[in-house]
Amino acid sequence: MLNTPVTETQITHANRLWLYAVVTLVTIFLVVPCILVVPMSFSASEYLEFPPSELSLRWYRAFLGSPEWLGALWTSIKVAVPVTFIATALGTAAAWGLHRRFGLLFTLSRSLYMLPMLVPLILIAVGVFFVYARLGINGTIGGLIAAHTMLALPFVLIAVGNGLTSFDMNQHQVSRSLGASEFVAFFTVTLPQIRISVLSGAVFAFVTSFDEVVVALYISSGKNETLTRRMFSNIRDQVDPTVAAISSLLVSVVIIGMVLFLLLRKEEA
Amino acid sequence: MIAETSLSVTPRRSPRRPLNAQTLRVQARRERLGRIGLTLPGSILICVVLLIPVGWLFYLSAFDAAGNLTWANYERLGRSLYLRSFFTTFRVAGIVTLLTVLMGYPVAYMMSHARPRMATVILVAVMLPFWTSVLVRTYAWLVLLQRTGLVNGWLQSLGLTNEPLALVHNELGTIIGMTHVMLPFLILPLYASMKAVDPALMKAAANCGATPAQAFRQVYFPQTIAGLGAGAGLVFVLCLGFFVTPVLLGGGRVYMWAMQIGDNISLYGNWGSASALGVVLVLATGLVLFAIRILLKLAGGPR
Structure with missing residues (x-):
């Protein structure tokens, strides 16, 4: 199915692998920075690191306190x-x-x-x-x-x-x-x-x-x-x-909002 | 039909006037005024907190510190410091626009042609950064790209470099961060224009013997130029006046217009030259928007 076009002008998935690859890379580029702060915010150390070597709520306490x-x-x-x-x-x-x-x-x-x-x-x-x-x-x-x-x-x-x-x-x-x-x-x-x-x-x-x-x-x-x-x-x-920690909280709000939106849309459809 | 009758049946307000052209004209005018009246509160707000302040800056740009009418503020823009930031601004804006087009076109294309479930996944990937605060995203890039950051860690563990590269606090970091911020602004209008392309046209092109590449070039692409132009123009204009990301990711080395205006005020208290720079920025923005409109009209042809 991947490699044998039925007609001369049909575009197979194989022809399009480059498109899929590009889109995957751009999608990763778009999403990763938005969500990577979340695991980092649970770090216990003075500096941000990924993956965090030790988990803690230290920076959340710093914010809320x-x-x-x-x-x-x-x-x-x-x-x-x-x-x-x-x-x-x-x-x-x-x-x-x-x-x-x-x-x-x-x-x-x-x-x-x-x-x-x-x-x-x-x-x-x-x-x-x-x-x-x-x-x-x-x-x-x-x-x-x-x-x-x-x-x-x-x-x-x-x-x-x-x-x-x-x-x-x-x-x-x-x-x-x-x-x-x-x-x-x-x-x-x-x-x-x-x-x-x-x-x-x-x-x-x-x-x-x-x-x-x-x-x-x-x-x-x-x-x-x-x-x-x-x-x-x-x-x-x-x-x-x-x-x-604050960024993670803000990103979480956005993610929750988007999930709610998608669920509502599904229900309406 | 209904529209006409509705005008005759407004029982409470108009005492029984003869329904003739004169009355209808009066009522039409009253309704027009009512509609304009609805837009007034917002218009007044925009006048007070946008037109008057920015207009005042325009006015200030024509005077020197002693209050004399002068061109000096504009002549100063010819100095090398200003010219350099002028070129930096246009270079960065141009590169970012080009990158968003190259990265955004395939994504929008795939989003408008994939099956619904896949399209939703890509749409979520585009909307998540769109709704996330610019500040949060810029901060994330700062952390990712710093010397001890994730990207440098990967590059070294893959053996691509031996020592950490300077990926941030320079033009490269600024461009990466700005591209990330701007991509949704290109993808969303482009996606809308791709959705409007009739899929039957591509089949017809294939039927007429066009290869996929020819059909794309001659049939599909011209129909998406309007959306692409609108998106690219928006991105370019937003880049020209962009402040947050260049300040935070440029580390003071990427000196763009918006920063120069800000510094002129907060560091030097020099309202005249900040204003002159602002006037040029607004003119450049307007010119770009106008040029895009003309180009789109030319490219759009009979529509």
Whole structure:
């Protein structure tokens, strides 16, 4: 089966072995760095090693026993949760407002919403730092929430916009013609049908804020330092295995999320 | 049909007005305004925390420390220090883009042609890094590539080298880490465009006597150029402004634009030249995006 093509133009598996090999290698390249930190984080030694010569929970204790690290985690959560709600609400409203609308004003608005994704982050960070310094709100939770919400908007808009393209707009119009106001029609007919897209937009918003490094590096400080900012300085200045423990926890959350997603998808299918 | 009737039956708000062209126009305009209104809160936020700050930087770039209008900030960009970081940035971005294309195309191809179970496995392999924090991945590479790291250990036990190689804190490490971060951004749009290719076309090509290589070159590949271009363009643009990975894996030896902007602010407090550099970075980004759009239009042909 491997080596005898049935016709002249049939591609056998043997012809494609190189493709399989390349894909396997790239897949390993993609996955290994993400999961290798997990075994390393259980190392007992001062330096990271693989395989760990002695297992211990030392670095997890270092993380959970440190008020600084826990405080940073708490800051990140205090920022990311409001960002998720605000960005999802604003982004969904904008996606609905822009759906199937054309004309100069709508095109301009659409491009404006894409800017946070296209303008280099470092420039946004420096600019926001400059303006916040004038307003005296550097290092505040509120300032961080505003900046992160802005960064998350394009992702919510794209996610919800994609959901709307497969939504049958006639249903919305039928409910309008039956007397529902625009508001009622949206919340009872449209929203329930695009909820998966809204939810994925919300997940994007949360991750955008929680994982954001560059803006937080400039505008979060002191007791309002985010987890990513603390991790960044820590990695830059010393390779401290506490970061391995935190990284492992973060990777575990991603893996659990992906497993849940795959299970849910299987159930739906 | 339904759309028209819906406009006539909005009982509470409009008192019984005659349904004529005039009323319909008024209602259409009101609805347009309502829709634009929905986008306003987000637009205002983007204006306040993006347009005004970045615009302010643009404005600052035209003044010197004493507040006089000057070109000096831009003239300074011609100095060798700046030119070197300019070339480093474009070289690294170019190499990373090329690597992601070479590594990503086969993966996307296989993902769109394999059986569902296999495709899911590959998709998971692509999505896991996509959802994992850039910081975590960069840290992992730092650990893997360091002198006593896993990669050096393997290379030595395989007898490929006698002493540990410098794989990190240099351009090589930066490129490896950035390629890893960028690969999903290339694979996902490319995968979408490959999924849209009609498989019957390849069979038709074979039927017409094309060898597999010819069919791929002349029928399949042209249809994936749009996705490939979109992905590669996104990767290139993201590389131009990339900060985290070059700082951590470059070890100060790979000096890219984003780092130079950051250093100008945090080390020297030099807002003028940081801003001028930022303006050039934005212009370069815009130019690349525009060029890709034009190229895609040319390559796409009648669609």
